[in-house]
Amino acid sequence: MPVCRERFYFGMKISRATYRPLAGEFEPAWMALYRSGELGVRARIADKHLEDCDLCARYCHVNRKQTLDGVVCRTGELAVVNSAGPHHGEEDCLRGWRGSGTIFFSWCNMRCVFCQNHDISWKGQGEEKTAVELAEIMLSLQAMGCHNINLVSPSHVVAQFLAALVIAAGRGLRLPLVYNSSGYDSLEALKLLDGVVDIYMPDMKYGDPELAKKYSHTPDYVSINQAAVREMHAQVGDLRLNPDGVAERGLLVRHLVLPNGIAGTEQVMQFLAREISPHTYVNIMEQYRPAYRAGEYPELDRMITAEEYQAALDAARRAGLHRIDRRCSDRWVIRWP
Ligand code: SF4
Numbered sequence: 001m002p003v004c005r006e007r008f009y010f011g012m013k014i015s016r017a018t019y020r021p022l023a024g025e026f027e028p029a030w031m032a033l034y035r036s037g038e039l040g041v042r043a044r045i046a047d048k049h050l051e052d053c054d055l056c057a058r059y060c061h062v063n064r065k066q067t068l069d070g071v072v073c074r075t076g077e078l079a080v081v082n083s084a085g086p087h088h089g090e091e092d093c094l095r096g097w098r099g100s101g102t103i104f105f106s107w108c109n110m111r112c113v114f115c116q117n118h119d120i121s122w123k124g125q126g127e128e129k130t131a132v133e134l135a136e137i138m139l140s141l142q143a144m145g146c147h148n149i150n151l152v153s154p155s156h157v158v159a160q161f162l163a164a165l166v167i168a169a170g171r172g173l174r175l176p177l178v179y180n181s182s183g184y185d186s187l188e189a190l191k192l193l194d195g196v197v198d199i200y201m202p203d204m205k206y207g208d209p210e211l212a213k214k215y216s217h218t219p220d221y222v223s224i225n226q227a228a229v230r231e232m233h234a235q236v237g238d239l240r241l242n243p244d245g246v247a248e249r250g251l252l253v254r255h256l257v258l259p260n261g262i263a264g265t266e267q268v269m270q271f272l273a274r275e276i277s278p279h280t281y282v283n284i285m286e287q288y289r290p291a292y293r294a295g296e297y298p299e300l301d302r303m304i305t306a307e308e309y310q311a312a313l314d315a316a317r318r319a320g321l322h323r324i325d326r327r328c329s330d331r332w333v334i335r336w337p
Contacts, residue, residue, distance in 0.1 A: 026248055028176040029236075030196045034169040042192050043166050046159035050077065055189045056109040056155040057224040073109045073156035074124055080106035082126035084137045086146050091283055091325050093239070093247040094148060094178060094199075101146030101175065103137060105153045110182045111217035112205075114258070114294040121153065122292070134164035135171065142175050147246050148199065150178040158189045162196070176248060184218060185228040190235070199239070200232035201252045204272070207264020215262065215300070226271060229253065239281040239323070251276070256285045257312045260299045265312040266319075273319035283325035284312050286332075306332040313337055 033039040049055050050064045058072045065077045086099025094100040106126035108115075119125050129137070138149050151161055165173070176198035183202035204225055206212040212221035232251055239250030255268055265284070272280045286309045294300040309332065316324055317337030324337050 026176075026242065028174060029198045029249065030165060030169070030177065031174070033195050034166070039162070039169065039196065040166050042196065043159070043162040046162045046189075046192050049188065049192075050159050054186055055158045057184045057186045057218075057220070057228075058109050059186065072111075074107045075156050077160075078128040078130060079134060079157040079160035080124060080126040081129045081134070081137065082106045082120045084141065086141070086144055087150065090150065091247075091252065092327065093241055093245055093252075093281075094150065094201075096147040096244065096246045098145040098147055100148055100150040100178065101138070101141030101144070102150040102152050102180075103134075103141075105151070105157050107156060108153050108182065109156045110184055113215050113292060113297065114288070114290065114300050115292045116287075116289065118292040129160075131160065131163035131167055134161065135167035135173075138164060138168040138173055138175075139171055142173055146175065148176045148178050149173075150180055152180045153182065154179055155181045155185050155189065158192060162192070165196070178247075179232075183225040183228055184221060185224075187227060187231055190228060190231045194235050197232075197236065198249045199247050199252060200236055200250075201254060202229055202232060203254050203256065204229065204268045205256065205263060207267025207271075211262055211264065215297070226275070229272075229276060233276050233280075238277050238279040250281070252281045252283065254283045254285060255312075256288055257304050257309055258288055258300065259302050259304050259308065261308075262299065263312075266315045269316045269319035269321055273321050278320045279323060280321060281323040281325070282316060282321055283327075284309075284316060306334075310334060 030039055053060050053062055053064050060070055060072055062070045064071055068076055082104040084103045087102040088095050088099050090100040104120060106120050106124045108121035115121050141149060154161060178199045178201055179197040180201045183204055206221055209219055209222045213219035236250050239252050240248050242248050257263055288304055290301045
């Protein structure tokens with residue numbers, strides 16, 4: 001097969017049969033599936049799932065092409081997009097120097113009372129996008145030089161972004177995909193994404209099911225979340241960076257520290273170190289602010305303290321984790337693991 005050497009011209013149509021990476025050149029995971037035609041098959045299967053939806057761990061089993069009755073994520077056949085653009089506030093290994101190409105999907109399958117983005121996740125602010133429009137957003141992020149396509153809150157729009165990816169691939173998309181989810185994902189959806197997603201970036205929000213039920217209306221969050229993270233790691237392994245320090249493939253876990261130990265940091269870190277890998281890359285986040293309905297819960301109605309953040313880092317170190325993201329703000333003096 002001839003090798004196409006002009007693929008850096010973004011937007012150019014490159015045929016599935018002729019595109020081949022140069023030796024040593026990075027190629028996103030989904031390219032092999034695109035070349036074989038399997039990516040299109042996955043998109044069609046995912047589209048069928050919309051008719052009896054099990055594409056996230058809510059398992060609504062509703063036909064989203066016909067009704068929104070009983071649809072927890074409030075999203076029908078079309079994805080709703082709040083905003084998209086190069087994001088320079090993500091982890092260094094995602095933002096690099098040209099930004100992470102974030103697409104913020106509206107609505108969510110979680111119901112966190114302290115949601116930090118409730119206008120987007122609870123109120124659904126945004127515009128419906130067709131698959132072609134979503135593909136054009138992906139291509140525009142590539143044209144802006146972003147290092148990756150960062151799908152934010154994608155669990156309920158797996159079918160929609162797969163359809164868009166097939167179109168974007170045919171029009172020259174060549175960026176890795178970041179699946180940036182709350183970690184409340186169904187194994188049915190994750191199986192469809194095997195070989196499609198390059199970087200899984202799930203939250204691990206809780207270590208205690210009772211607290212997950214109380215604050216996010218997800219009594220099964222801990223077991224679902226742990227199974228999802230297991231599956232993600234089985235697909236992509238530990239996070240790997242290129243020589244420039246930019247993530248290419250693997251698992252990156254985010255854990256938002258909540259006041260009064262509500263996030264169960266100790267349990268989460270022990271799980272990651274013992275059951276996933278001690279080499280798991282973890283971002284232990286300190287930016288919690290009481291938002292949305294957090295004021296109704298006195299135990300959530302404050303920011304965390306330096307001592308609480310330090311205790312979370314110490315829990316990670318005690319568990320044996322050693323790849324901790326170090327982008328904590330400088331408002332505290334921290335002893336890093
Ligand atoms: S994506 Fe999840 S919340 Fe949305 S309809 Fe499907 S199962 Fe329900």
